[in-house]
Amino acid sequence: MMSMQSNDEVTVTFSCPTVAPRNYVTRGPSGWPETFKRDAADHELAKFIAPVDIDALVDVFVLRRETADKKESTDWHTVIGFLSRTMGVSPRMIPPIVGVAFWGRVVTATTSAQGN
Numbered sequence: 001m002m003s004m005q006s007n008d009e010v011t012v013t014f015s016c017p018t019v020a021p022r023n024y025v026t027r028g029p030s031g032w033p034e035t036f037k038r039d040a041a042d043h044e045l046a047k048f049i050a051p052v053d054i055d056a057l058v059d060v061f062v063l064r065r066e067t068a069d070k071k072e073s074t075d076w077h078t079v080i081g082f083l084s085r086t087m088g089v090s091p092r093m094i095p096p097i098v099g100v101a102f103w104g105r106v107v108t109a110t111t112s113a114q115g116n
Helices: 038-049 054-066 076-087 096-115
Strands: 002-004 010-012 023-027 033-037
Touching: 023 038, 023 096, 033 038, 033 096, 038 054, 038 076, 038 096, 054 076, 054 096, 076 096
Parallel strands: none
Antiparallel strands: 002 010, 023 033
């Protein structure tokens, strides 16, 4: 999905990824499914957030969402906003592969927690 901001800049968004054994599958800006290889995406995520541990960052995100006063669904802007504030960078500096990988890890963590 693409939306126009007030300054005519295009914002790229992705839907919540489906986590498969080897891939993250999400609907991208074109509206068609896009596939990201998990190994490559997770590697890019680890490089982007270094030296922070991925699991620790996912735990913080999940905890903040669970304890929020106003319960809202998680979307692309929620994920990118969290990464942006946490890492101290502009949201435009976060590669899509990093956002998809992080959201995929959040999906995995919350699914695992519900199963326990």
